[in-house]
Amino acid sequence: xxxxxxxxxxxxxxxxxxxxxxxxxxxxxxxxxxxxxxxxxxxxxxxxxxxxxxxxxxxxxxxxxxxxxxxxxxxxxxxxxxxxxxxxxxxxxxxxxxxxxxxxxxxxxxxxxxxxxxxxxxxxxxxxxxxxxxxxxxxxxxxxxxxxxxxxxxxxxxxxxxxxxxxxxxxxxxxxxxxxxx
Numbered sequence: 543x544x545x546x547x548x549x550x551x552x553x554x555x556x557x558x559x560x561x562x563x564x565x566x567x568x569x570x571x572x573x574x575x576x577x578x579x580x581x582x583x584x585x586x587x588x589x590x591x592x593x594x595x596x597x598x599x600x601x602x603x604x605x606x607x608x609x610x611x612x613x614x615x616x617x618x619x620x621x622x623x624x625x626x627x628x629x630x631x632x633x634x635x636x637x638x639x640x641x642x643x644x645x646x647x648x649x650x651x652x653x654x655x656x657x658x659x660x661x662x663x664x665x666x667x668x669x670x671x672x673x674x675x676x677x678x679x680x681x682x683x684x685x686x687x688x689x690x691x692x693x694x695x696x697x698x699x700x701x702x703x704x705x706x707x708x709x710x711x712x713x714x715x716x717x718x719x720x721x722x723x724x
């Protein structure tokens with residue numbers, strides 16, 4: 543275990559339908575770097591993961607979204623999956639939570655479809671990002687500069703395209719979050 547993120551509190555915001563590997567692998571990487579990770583969700587007790595279009599595992603929710611305070615966290619990680627960000631971006635409480643993280647200039651990591659929520663949080667205009675290709679036009683229409691690369695970093699935001707990019711995304715996320723604590 544490394545200790546780049548010792549004592550850092552990281553929120554993972556997710557709803558039912560998240561792509562399981564896009565939560566599990568980054569969470570493991572964060573914990574291995576010493577971070578304390580909290581699953582925050584509008585689902586009260588458990589949140590349902592998916593493997594593409596098939597139900598996967600359920601995970602216990604640490605903090606109910608209605609009780610979550612962005613001031614309590616040092617960074618935010620947003621997993622993808624189609625249903626997860628599509629649901630979150632319609633919840634004013636979820637968008638408000640993300641906006642508070644953005645306003646506080648805390649680091650954010652988002653993969654796959656997760657940048658959809660960043661559009662609704664007005665956090666992509668003028669920023670370089672990547673994502674799953676199907677939301678490319680949405681991001682461009684929101685003012686982002688979309689780049690087709692495994693990982694794209696723009697100051698305190700790191701984005702990635704898909705599960706196959708996790709080997710590049712996880713180290714970039716750890717690096718960004720470790721820099722964010724200085």
